Amino acid sequence: MPSMKSLPVIQDEPRAPGHRSLWQSVEELEARAAVSRGEFAAGAAEVPPELSRRSFMQILGASAALGGLAACQPPREKIVPFVHEPPEDRPGKRFHYATALSFDGYATGLLVGAADGRPVKVEGNPAHPASLGASSTWEQGALLDLYDPERARGIWRKGQPLSWRGFLAEIQQLAKVHDADGGARLAFLLAPDASPTQADLLRRIQARFPKARFHAWAPITEENAAEGARIAFGRPLDARPSLDAARAILSLDADFLSGHGESLRLTREFARHREPGAGMNRLYVAEPAMSLTGANADHRFRMRGTEVASFARAVAVKLGVVPIAPALSPELALAAKAVAADLSANRGRSLVLAGARQPPAVHALAHAMNAALGNVGVTVTYSRPVLGEAAPSAASLPALAKEIQAGKVDTLVITAWNPAHAAPAGLDFGALLAKVPNAVYHSIREDETSRRCSWRVAASHPFESWGDGRSRGGVASLVQPLIAPLYESVSTIDLLASFLGQGDRGAMQHVKAYWMARSAIDPAFFEPQWERWLRQGVVPGTAEASETALVDVAAVASSLGRLSLPKGDGVELAFAPSYGLFDGRFGTNAWLQELPDPITKVSWDNAAYLSEATAKRLGVADGQVATLALGNRSVQAPLKVMPGHADDAVTLALGYGRSDGSAVSKGVGVDAYPLRDAGAWFAPGLSVKAGKGKHKFAIAQGHFGMEGRPLALDFTSEKWGHAEGGGELEHLRGMPATLQVPVDYSKQEYSWGMSVDLSRCTGCNGCVIACQEENNIATVGKEQVAKGRIMHWIRTDRYFSGPAADPETITQPVMCQQCETAPCEYVCPVNATVHSEEGLNEMVYNRCVGTRYCSNNCPYKVRRFNFLNWRPEVPNVQTLLFNPDVTVRSRGVMEKCTYCVQRIEGARIDARAGGKKIGFVQTACQQACPAEAIVFGNLNDPQSRVRKLHDDARRYDLLHELGTRPRTAYLVKIRNPNPELA
């Protein structure tokens, strides 16, 4: 049996590496979880499956006596101890393991917290360059996928189950057959992955089958960037922006604050320079639909996706990079002039970024501009592509399709995500798959593709398997399992190894072997090295060195010349990855489905976004269902007017409208793939015909205006300059007049507080999912969200100001403000919400009877009520997801943010048991936040960061005049507009 030693990051005392058979302990854990049958169970379904009947009977006979009995005498539990104590088992103690999660090829380092041997919380790995301790909605969401009861299980061939050994034998046979012709009839359709071990395996497979074809494919690729680099430098290079030094940033449709890869690092660098002062950066964004990045821009220029090139070119002309200026609308021309001026004013401290959706020429032009501005080496560096061969190409799928058509493929191994669903328009890849005798589909879930494949191999979740990966920039991390596969499943490495007859060697051996070979360390000394890497989560000395690269301006110019500019004023359709589901791979993830879109706040849906003017021109209205047609292809999609959307353009997010996957993903939203050519981003000549019927959206925030109320405040940098120390904010902070004698918290050792910096917050929603994961917050589904019953404890309010066509945006995370004179408390008839000595507004779920009075009286409306039992029955496997430190709330109970009191109390116990003081406590939202916008800590500690921020000149209290004295302070957002454009 292969050793499956996982090593925690934080270790209290050195312990001899023991062996743990997790299979066993998992069952035990399930048993443990399953026995909780309290009226509230921590870490288990709070109500037994036979809820309705049970509780109903209970209610019928409800009386003081029964209530009392029910409250104090739950049925007797079982205690199920281990048979073999795992080495680092400490009941209830949380261990963090360093691992990494690869996403379209690029890895982000994580620390995954495991309680009693089950992963329950995902955090970023501070030591990892792509995370810096933060984590995005997608990394957080991965945990829910792990425990998804609808995951694929086992290995199947033509509907017959196969054992792992049986499968290996079969593959041996196949391999022998293919040996004959050097693998001429063998093909691989691979998900992009920078894993060195995997690359090594592929090389060896290629060696065995020289004629085999390897296609890397994903619905969303960055080919344009690569091609752009090839044009500019004559060879493919990865451009790595660094915003630390950048003072003027021009984003050409580049949504660098979201998406995968490095958005976390970029967000942090961007946010760090959003405080007023000399170091403050200025962001220009040119884009069609409002993106997260656009929402954070100081100047946002809305234009159709294909017009961005012209704009870029206009800027470039002003910078003297290329000659001929294109035709532009006067205001855009003006903008281009100002932007160019600002960029050149910040020579060497500016940056031009081109988005993945822009054609190669624009990327090339961006490179040229950066070179001209002397930014290379300062705000942008170039290095060898990390993905290299594994870089996905949209063309690969049609190519493969041709081969299949020609009957050149007998065996096709697919690790790429769901090609049958995401295949380009007009290509029925599913049907082709049926033609392949041995189509082996390796996926974590049964989906549109697996239905068509003769072989289905369940994939292990990254948290269940050994492996490795590389971040953008090349830093390698090891992937170690936190739990044995919950279902019979296979890791990618094991699958590929099986084609080398090494499928039974165990993924860990492959990984270890590769790194041992690579590190060239004497095997005797390798082990400690290996353990250090596992603990740190990064392998030192693996980053790609930056290379000097010279721009071939002529080539750039000519590529621009070849660029086809948009003709006529037809409506243009733009595709975009969805913020929740990316390309659709998260469609089965209820957290991400329910997560409101950061801009439109639409939940459980995508929609055809368009500007108000365009809607008027086309004679359609918000919420109408319309037919979007490109030539002879068409889809039915609901329309949504999006403030700030470019005119004559419609944006449709990818990833929705799945016909399969799971109960969660089925039939949610509209499938955009039937309209999309391979790798296409912008399609001209869209016809929009209003159809019958209105679509009912589930929108988490219906009202976008602030109605002139002082809620989310912003200043321009110069206005702030004159505001000498935020004098204008004085009436929004400090102790309001009161008849109550204020309780004195200064004597307390700790008095907890929080601050939220609106200048830093980008509205990425990372905090929302982190909170949901930490606090066992339920998802409620589309109907309930539409009814206004979404359960998120922290929400990112987003307000628009200025002209609806082209508004300014501000996002404001709002969670319980922990008011010192909390309006919710005095109205609760049963003392279910009261104050702690340290100033927390406590919510005692087991005391709550659910009058909802507290919520009515909460001016911030941050309380959430369990209107129904959101978890009628929880599959045992999902009970493993629950954070055991937080009560799972039952029906009829109010819940809310508690500043992660379970973390505070945990830290207190750990500290005081050792006679120490409470050290560093982070709330889940704070820990996830890439922008460091949320800071939590002890207000009574003059050194603490939160104390300093509470005394900051930008500090103000939300709804200060109500005299609620919130413990959460907000710092006003500072905008940094260009005076020339003001």
Place this chain on the structure above:
Amino acid sequence: MSATRVILGQYPTVDSLYGAARAMQAAGHSALDFHSPYPLPGSDEVLRLKRSPVPFIAGAAAFVGVVSAVLMQWWMNDIDYPLNVANRSVVPTPTWMPVTFELGVLLAGTSIFFGLMALFRFPKPYDPLFEVEAFRSATIDALWLSVSVKADQVPSVSDELRKLGAAQVELVPEEA
């Protein structure tokens, strides 16, 4: 000493009723009572009744209610488990008022009802008077005078009552 018997006399008007009563009192019969479908003005004076204790009962009960309400709230919220509720002051007398008032009223009200029951010795579904068929009119439209006398005086008193204008005179049978 022989048992007392109750004699009933029915009178057409209040005045004749009162007249008879006064005469009876003059004759030394003090154990009198009227029975009427509705309260008779001035009957108290005629019958020389003492002041009713009901107001006192109500007042006492109200006082008990108020005091216990204050003690309850004070002990529960400020002594046994003092909690910081929204930074409100420790002894929030204003917020006590509603409960205090209501509890005072509740006790006063209930005590009046049960006090009356006690004074009437209710429930008392059986009463010898009910044996007299004609007495049923007492709650409908007739005015009755009841006199309890020594057994040997029954005939004389009956005659007396008739003389005083009784429309009919009934002898209440002895309790079986």
Place this chain on the structure above:
Amino acid sequence: MTPPATAAVPADPLAPMPLIAGHPSDAQLNTELLAPIFGPTPQAWKMMVGMAAMGTGLLFLGLTVTIARGIGMWGNNQPVGWAYDIINFVWWIGIGHAGTLISAILLLFQQKWRTSINRFAEAMTIFAVMQAAMFPLVHTGRPWFAIYWLFPYPSTMGVWPNFKSPLIWDVFAVSTYFTISLLFWYLGLIPDLATLRDTAKKKSQRIAYGIFALGWKGSSRHWQHYRIGYLILAGISTPLVLSVHSIVSFDFAVSLLPGWHTTIFPPYFVAGAVFGGFAMVLTLVIPARKAFRFENVITNRHLENMAKVMLVTSMIVGYGYLMENFIAWYCGNPYEAYLFFKTRPFGHYAAIYWIMLACNVLVPQTFWWKKARTNVAWLWVASILVGLGMWAERFVIIVISLSRDFLPSSWGNYAPTWVDWCIFVGTLSFFSLLFLLFLRFVPSVAVAEVKELNHEMQHEKAHAGEHA
């Protein structure tokens, strides 16, 4: 020799209509007023009871679904945490008030005209409060614990209710109010029950009423205590009524929500309650007196007086509306201003706001004219409109205020579900059911009191005759 005063001489139009028509004897009154009980069961009554019973079925369906599945079966949401549940609660409790007011306050003020209608009113109070009392319990997410923790018994946890919360005040107020009203009503009933016991022919009836009469024999020694007791009970009921609706209004006034946070609420709620209550009395009395031919005990003068009371209270309520808006403007608080000048008149629920104003302020203005006050048909329609208007008022206060509070980000609208409707219709039916039973089995007019009044009036007439 003077000509006899003939019809030629017009009757003085200002002379009030008599409270009891004709010169009935006690016996006549008795048979007349008890006719509904001893008479045969009317077909109409049976039908109405049947319908009411069915409607009551809806109520229990609604409650069962709610308790089994949760509050989510209603339309309530974030931010509208309270809706039909509390609307109905306030509306019903308000209706209850007129009853106690008529029977207690008018008694204290020696308003003789009260006697013929107070029994109706008190019954109405009790049945209305029964509807209302249901909601504070079932509107909670976990009623079974609500009971247990509001009366923390057997108190093994050492945690107590929070007496700073208006909801606790509600619990005490409503339960006290119900208890006192019930005792007051029953105390008033005892002599009549005795009368029934002695009037009844059937043995079964005699036994039934005999049990509840507790052995009343009309003794003057009893009447002495009885009268003073009844008077004091009336005395304490009066402040009780005022306190109850003031406390109900605290549920809102104590909070800081725009549209709730209003100092004028207590008097304005009490007035509204009396207003709506009187409307309900009319709605019930007018058909009842027709059905049971009580016209000469519940005369038009009674109806007219009630119309007058409604006119006055409607003006107080109107003043309340005016003040709310004035203060919202005068204090210059943007949140208040937005609610009162944008949301209510022009917002998503504007229709309901205007219905409220029309029914509660305009309709009663017709009562300035005697014609309207004495037109029974119009009185009845108007009373129903007012009932509707008062319901709309609670909707405006509760739902509209909640739907647009401080942070626009959390604004949201509310839409009732079928369960909400079941419960609302159900309470109406349950109320009617109880009331129909009351009409059939309990003297719906205070017989003893009417006799007393009758006696007094004839007494006065006699004296008047002497002086003439």
Place this chain on the structure above:
Amino acid sequence: MSAIFKPSANFFARFSLVLVATVLGGGLLGLWGYFRTPYAQGLQEEIAQPILFDHRHHVVDDLIDCRYCHFNAERGASAGIPSTEMCLNCHAQIWNKSPKLEPVRRSYFTGAPIEWNRVHQLPDFTYFNHSIHVSKGIGCVSCHGRIDQMPAVTKVASLQMSWCLECHRNPAPNLRPRDQITSMTWQPPDDPAAAKTLAADLMKTYDVHSRVSCTTCHR
């Protein structure tokens, strides 16, 4: 005979009234009492266990410290129930043939865990942590009673909230020196004054606080 009721009716009427009153009053009183009975609190209830494990023998005869098996008590939320492996640390050598221990060996070799019946059970919304109590000087015996005298473990404390609060409000009397934590027999000095001073400086040295905030136990 005109009266509808017999004279006896009066007795029945009043008797039924008294009956109702006593039932109500008695019921409430009974309820109050019931929850204070050992029965309602599940005290002194011998709970059958899959294995006849006798603490008396292990604690008294073998003088094994509680923390040998419940090793997590000092450092974790739960004291930990020893794994089968741990039983066999000793029982591989001694009594390794005893039929009484057959289930233990079976568990060890089949890998099927032993399912014990829980004795001390808090509601799942109550977060109790052993380590902090132990480190602040609360002895095992304070909550678990004289384990060393129990053939089968039984509950001795009601574990009702009011019981927890008694100590959380005033911990001093229940403190003991850390080295006496697992002692089943330690008593504070008989002289009340001495006991007071000991309690006082234990409060100081262990920095014990009275904690009655809800979130101390409910999160």
